[in-house]
Amino acid sequence: MTTAAAPDVAALVQELSTAISQREAIGPLTAHTPLTVEEAYGVQAAHVAARVAQGDRVIGAKLGLTSKAKQKTMKVDEPCYGVLLASGLLPAEEPLMLETLIHPRVEPEIVFRIGERLAGPGVTSAAVLAATEAVGCGMEIIDSRFADFKFTLADVVADNTSAARFILGPRWVDPSQIPDLSLVGVVLESDGQPVTTAAGAAILGHPAEAVALLANWMGARGQAIEEGWIIFSGGMTDAVPLTPGRHVIATFGRLGRITVRAVGPAADSVA
Ligand code: OOG
Ligand code: MG
Numbered sequence: 587m588t589t590a591a592a593p594d595v596a597a598l599v600q601e602l603s604t605a606i607s608q609r610e611a612i613g614p615l616t617a618h619t620p621l622t623v624e625e626a627y628g629v630q631a632a633h634v635a636a637r638v639a640q641g642d643r644v645i646g647a648k649l650g651l652t653s654k655a656k657q658k659t660m661k662v663d664e665p666c667y668g669v670l671l672a673s674g675l676l677p678a679e680e681p682l683m684l685e686t687l688i689h690p691r692v693e694p695e696i697v698f699r700i701g702e703r704l705a706g707p708g709v710t711s712a713a714v715l716a717a718t719e720a721v722g723c724g725m726e727i728i729d730s731r732f733a734d735f736k737f738t739l740a741d742v743v744a745d746n747t748s749a750a751r752f753i754l755g756p757r758w759v760d761p762s763q764i765p766d767l768s769l770v771g772v773v774l775e776s777d778g779q780p781v782t783t784a785a786g787a788a789i790l791g792h793p794a795e796a797v798a799l800l801a802n803w804m805g806a807r808g809q810a811i812e813e814g815w816i817i818f819s820g821g822m823t824d825a826v827p828l829t830p831g832r833h834v835i836a837t838f839g840r841l842g843r844i845t846v847r848a849v850g851p852a853a854d855s856v857a
Pocket of ligand 1: 648649650651652653656660693726728729730735742747748749819820821822
């Protein structure tokens, strides 16, 4: 039996970093380097560590591909996770400057603020809810470093699951105020037209299930969801491309409403 040579993690991190700094999409890493999903998490961790060494800070994590809508469109049918960096937080009132990204898209998510360290194995959605200090809503702005958002599971994991920016909603609510997060609805509008609607149940049946999955995956890697982290549980609907001038509004009922306004030219964003 032959085993594949270990990937050159530093070279892959460099490729991703260059795509971000040059705002230019690249081809999938797996087109030239065989990569297992486990190795891909190693690339993601090395990339995040490099950002932290440059002064950034990990403030949470995000699930990816936890809804059927996302899995179908992205043609990857398994969830995954990435890291949220402090530099990604876009204040709610600020427009998104398109020239800072490659081809951004936006998606509505239910967000958890975790009050107690959580690490698997054995973390259940009930344990997640017990450890949740507050729930809120968010909009994630994803920006795959890969051309046309075409990737395999290993590629998207290495690329920190397309993480770019995120916006937090107007309020945090005690979880006891929302009896069932699977019933929280969202209405997504683009330029004044309704695009789609979804409910929390779109996220693995219940968004806390996604956070439990994350805690168990992290536990298996000797990591944990740390106290105070915010967790984006995954896009409830397909993402909407942010083209110049586009206004996207997500309304989540009692969790509030978020508006994203895209400003300026974008190299590769017309969809
Ligand atoms: C991958 C990231 C998916 C989500 O919420 O499902 C994601 C992508 O669609 O580029 O963040
Ligand atoms: Mg997302």
